[in-house]
Amino acid sequence: MAFLAYRASTVAAATVVLTLSASPSWAAAANNPPAVPTSLRVGGIACAPGGIFVGTTGPQVTAQFTDADLGMIPGETLTPAFVIWPAGEPARRIDWTATELTYSGTVFTAVPATLTNGQKYHLKARATDAAGAVSAWSPICTFTVDTTRPHAPVVTSTDYPENAPGGGVGITGKFTFAVAGGDRDVTKFRYSTTTSGLREVPVGRDGRATVEITPTMFGTNVLTVQAIDRTLNRSVETNYSFQVIDHTPKVFDQNWGAAVGEPRTIQLSSQVPGTVSFTYRLNDGPSATATADAEGRSTVVVTPDQRGDNFLTVTSQTAEGVVSPETRANLYVPVQVPRPAISSPDLPTDGTPSPAGQPVTIVLRTDSPDVAEFVYSVDFGNTEQVVTADGNGNATFVHTTRPGAEYLEVMARARTADGFESDTVITGWELTPTEP
Known part of the structure; x- marks a missing residue:
């Protein structure tokens, strides 16, 4: 009988072992208490030995909370807890908790009371996990509230x-x-x-x-x-x-509408202290120097020698020989190229259609000796051609219209020898299509 009893107890023990091995691995794991909170900050300032100063009566508090069981044990959470009290008055302590954590990290919370300017306070933190395990308190953070703003510098x-x-x-x-x-x-x-x-x-x-x-x-x-x-x-x-200071000299054209060959009075000025002279050059001409007055100004006369762009380049100099950056001003000479009048002796002016497929003479007229040529198009601007003007600024050309054309449109603009152009003029005539 004793033998049988021994076997029965052995079986019972084996059954217990099998039951334990079938349980989840975390069930047998020991619960780790939370770590002591670290990295306390008050009002954005890290706590330090000897204390810190905080510039608000309602500071935000932050701290780092860690628990090795977070994420390892299902349902594990961490409750951050804080306590604050005026230095020397522990009976006036205020306790509060922050939102539970499901992972380790930094907690942001606000002191649930308005603090007193000039008062010194003590603060500490700890954590409690879901199983009730509590960390040790963090080292005390001492801070003094100082809301006095510094003076403007x-x-x-x-x-x-x-x-x-x-x-x-x-x-x-x-x-x-x-x-x-x-x-x-x-x-x-x-x-x-x-x-x-x-x-x-x-x-x-x-x-x-x-x-x-x-x-x-x-x-x-x-x-x-x-x-x-x-x-x-x-x-x-x-x-x-x-x-x-703008070191580049300034250029003021006193008679900007003058034509080619007409003198222009130009005022030069410099903001640079100690300016004694200006060096200037018109287009590719020779350089000249003008003396500056006590206010850094000088007046010069130049004569543009071409229509359109005329560039005046200017620098200033100080008594110490310091040369300014270069200013490049455009003394523009206005150019007015006459628009051409477009006509044809072969096409009626009363609107009566003319037969298509016939050669017609086109007359381009400006009566301006400045006009050297005309740029024209007879295919609605798709291509352009050039015809030379005579000494009076006029020209003619012959164009044969297509037999099936219903309309002839001529676009033209006048151009001078130096490349200036007039606005474009468009004239058209109706045509009667003819059999090819």
């Missing part, structure tokens, strides 16, 4: 004085930012210009920072600067306006 520059001309496009200048109002907690300056995005520069021990800026446009430029303190509070903006 002072901006100076000797290269680009405020509200005064200086420098030039592409010429780098130095600008100095300085804390104001006795501020001692400003950590950096944020700045931008009319043509650039936001940039930041740290504050030196002397409460200053110097940056280099290279203007990309002439005229009024505005430099905007803010002081940012240890709490990330920003000051009111300081707007520093300065004038970037």
Whole structure:
């Protein structure tokens, strides 16, 4: 009997073993407690030994929560918990939880109370998983609320004085930012210009920072600067306006409608301080020099020698011999080419159709000796031909219409020897188709 009893107990034990091996692998796994929360930040500022300063009475709190069981055990979650209290007053603690996590990550939450400016606080965090396992508390984060905004910074520059001309496009200048109002907690300056995005520069021990800026446009430029303190509070903006000199000389044509061979009075001016002279050249002619007055201006006379484009090239020079970039102004001489009159002695003018398939003489007339030739088309502009004008600016040509044509259209424009053209004129006649 004793033997039988031994066998029975052995079978029972074997049955238990089989039942356990048939269970899911996670059922036998031990539950791991959550890790201690890390990377606490208050108001966007990372917690640090000795404490930090926060610039708002309603800061956001962030922390990193991790649990090795998340994603490994079905149904596992993590509940972030936080507690905050005024330093030295633990009885006034406030506890709250954030939304449950189903994966490890950063939690964003807000302190559920309005804090007091100037007050020091302690904050810590921990996590609880679905099985009730609780992590240890994070190290205490100490912070002080400081909502006082820094004063607007002072901006100076000797290269680009405020509200005064200086420098030039592409010429780098130095600008100095300085804390104001006795501020001692400003950590950096944020700045931008009319043509650039936001940039930041740290504050030196002397409460200053110097940056280099290279203007990309002439005229009024505005430099905007803010002081940012240890709490990330920003000051009111300081707007520093300065004038970037346009180094290219300016050309003003005093009688722009003058014809070829008529003198033109040209006023030259320069914004560059110390300009003493201008060098100028019309088209491919020789260069000449004109003395500038105390205001950087000079008046010269030039005579365009061709119709249409006449380019005046100008540079300025300072007493130190610095030559400006080149200005190229067009002293355009207006050109008026007469439009041709189109007629034919072979085609009636009363609208009566003429037989198609006949040669007809086309007359192009301007009565202008300036006209050297005509450009015409008899196929609705698909192709163009050229006929030379006589000494009076007139021409004729003969065109044979197609027998089946119902209409003859002539398009023509006059052209001078130097390539200027009139507007296009179109004239047409009805035709009576004939048998080929």
